[in-house]
Amino acid sequence: MTISPAEIEVILLSLKVAIWCVAVSFIPALLVAWLLARRDFYGKTLVTVLVHLPIFLPPVVVGYFLLVTLGNRGVIGGWLHEQFGISLIFNWKGVVAATAVMAFPFIVRALRQAIEAVDKNLEVAALTLGRSPLMVFLTITLPLIAPGILAGITLGFAKALGEFGATITFVANIPGETQTLPLAIFTLLQTPDAESALWRLVIVSVLLAFAAIALSEWLARRSQARLGGR
Amino acid sequence: MLDIRLRKQLGDFTLDVAFTAESGLTALFGPSGAGKTLIAQMIAGLLPPDEGHVRIGERLLFDSEKKINIPVQRRNIGFVFQEHRLFPHYTVRGNLDYGKGRPRKAGRIPFQRVVDILGIGDLLGRKPASLSGGERQRVAIGRAVLSNPGMLIMDEPLSSLDEGRKSEILPLIEELKSEFNITTLYISHSIGEITRLADTLLLLDKGEMKATGQTADIFSRLYLMPYAGGPEAGTLVEATVADYDRSHHMLILDTPGGGRLYLIGDEKEVGTPMRLRIRASDVAISLKKPAGLSILNRFKGEVADNCAGAPGMEELLLDVGFPLAARITRKSFEEMGLRKGTPVWALVKAVTISRS
Structure with missing residues (x-):
């Protein structure tokens, strides 16, 4: 069983998109998760609903919204295009945008649960020892939510690898540009006599999933060990 | 400050x-x-x-x-x-x-x-x-x-x-x-x-x-008692070491009122200040000068104040040269006819006194 250059391109594009997806969403997700876990503010319910919307909407609908807002004639997309010459349409950056929006609520949920589980009393104790709130967040809160960060990253990564509906609606299915693993598998399903290529990509998907789960389990165990024992 | x-x-x-x-x-x-x-x-x-x-x-x-x-x-x-x-x-x-x-x-x-x-x-x-x-x-x-x-x-x-x-x-x-x-x-x-x-x-x-x-x-002020919490209520006495009885392993102290106070302990230099706590429930009261008793600490004084304590109890403040809180039963209080100004002897077993 050999993997063709075209298939390798699909795999690498998928990994690149997934990594960028997590990289782009992580800091905003951390900020939103912290706000939702620790602050009461006007419009909190609205923010909660907006963040979680992609979980409940059909992905095709999310893709359509992206097309309307981030397309070259969209409100945000048009501005990006005019000011910076950045276009998200029909290229891998658009795939990152689609997967990031779809993965965002999952990352936020994982981080929010982790932040809510941190004993606020420890943060208060750190303040009484003279550290600023930012330092307390960096030295106490962040290390203590490390398992939640791992969970968020893994979930976001998995979501990005598997995203189909929003991506195909927003940036179409262009080999070498926007064709990630699920899109390539979808194409092969509709191609006659492509059984073996189809199976190769299916197996790669399963292996990637196993690798991601194994890595996150291993990291989670390591970070757990840091809290206990000598 | x-x-x-x-x-x-x-x-x-x-x-x-x-x-x-x-x-x-x-x-x-x-x-x-x-x-x-x-x-x-x-x-x-x-x-x-x-x-x-x-x-x-x-x-x-x-x-x-x-x-x-x-x-x-x-x-x-x-x-x-x-x-x-x-x-x-x-x-x-x-x-x-x-x-x-x-x-x-x-x-x-x-x-x-x-x-x-x-x-x-x-x-x-x-x-x-x-x-x-x-x-x-x-x-x-x-x-x-x-x-x-x-x-x-x-x-x-x-x-x-x-x-x-x-x-x-x-x-x-x-x-x-x-x-x-x-x-x-x-x-x-x-x-x-x-x-x-x-x-x-x-x-x-x-x-x-x-x-x-x-x-x-x-x-030493009586009104502390309701807050001082049940069995632990008592008096602090500031005393100084006057002598040491080596054969009995006993410290002899001068109290502010001049009375002598005995307690078990290791030798200390004469003049060392000590802060002692005497629980109110460890203080007994006698109307006559006690005799034939094992109790070493005997202070002469009078009842300075009193109030009802828990059911069946009476809380007393004695003046024996220093203020001393005592807790006795209502029955004893009535049978002895105690009131403000009654001259009494306060008795405290040396073994009950604790270093604070």
Whole structure:
């Protein structure tokens, strides 16, 4: 069983998109998760609903919204295009945008649960020892939510690898540009006599999933060990 | 040194207190629900008062009129909580070092000395999860002291520990107090801890200050009793060593009124001051000069005051050259015909007197 250059391109594009997806969403997700876990503010319910919307909407609908807002004639997309010459349409950056929006609520949920589980009393104790709130967040809160960060990253990564509906609606299915693993598998399903290529990509998907789960389990165990024992 | 006025309304509960305290260790004493922890939190900046001011030395930390409210991390107040609150992901050394970035005016408190006093030198590389309860609280105390605070608040630091651990840590707090002389507010509902540590006592009940003053003075006043908590109520006596009876392993002390006080103990230099606690329930009363009794401590005096205590009990304040609280049954009180001014002998078994 050999993997063709075209298939390798699909795999690498998928990994690149997934990594960028997590990289782009992580800091905003951390900020939103912290706000939702620790602050009461006007419009909190609205923010909660907006963040979680992609979980409940059909992905095709999310893709359509992206097309309307981030397309070259969209409100945000048009501005990006005019000011910076950045276009998200029909290229891998658009795939990152689609997967990031779809993965965002999952990352936020994982981080929010982790932040809510941190004993606020420890943060208060750190303040009484003279550290600023930012330092307390960096030295106490962040290390203590490390398992939640791992969970968020893994979930976001998995979501990005598997995203189909929003991506195909927003940036179409262009080999070498926007064709990630699920899109390539979808194409092969509709191609006659492509059984073996189809199976190769299916197996790669399963292996990637196993690798991601194994890595996150291993990291989670390591970070757990840091809290206990000598 | 400490100049505090605080008002806070929380539901039906009103806290309204004002007090000043010199440097040294000031104990805030009262039953649970009196508002002790609220006061500590407001001084430390963890909870905003509705009204009032907090001044430590020259520094105004909070003033509702001048709209001053220094945030917690800049108040320079070390806090030892009821629970240890150690950071689980740091080693003991990491916890102890956490507050060392704090700016200071006076010299830095030496790390090694604090570690030695608290006996935590062997624990430095360990994580809090592997420590015992007593060890954790010792590290928590060390962490607060090593942050070089201008003031230290200890909010019932021993309440989560069993008696054995308490009696281990109490002398360490005493030693830190005498070595580094950090202005300390010590919150407790344990008389034993307070009589041992406190220079000044603030007595709090239902959100109000009932009394403030020197610890020994306040303790001898009868109205402390309802707050002083059942079986532990008693009197503090300041006495000085007058003699030592080596063959009987017995210290002989002069009391403020001139009477002699006997107690079991190791030899001490003549003139050494000692602070003793005599529980009210350990004091017996006789109308005649006692004879043929094993009780060594016999003080002549009179009944100064009395009030009804728990059902069947009578609380007396005797004047025997110094104030002495006594608790007897209502039956004895009536049968002996005791009233204010009745001359009596107070009897205290030497074996019941404890060093405070």
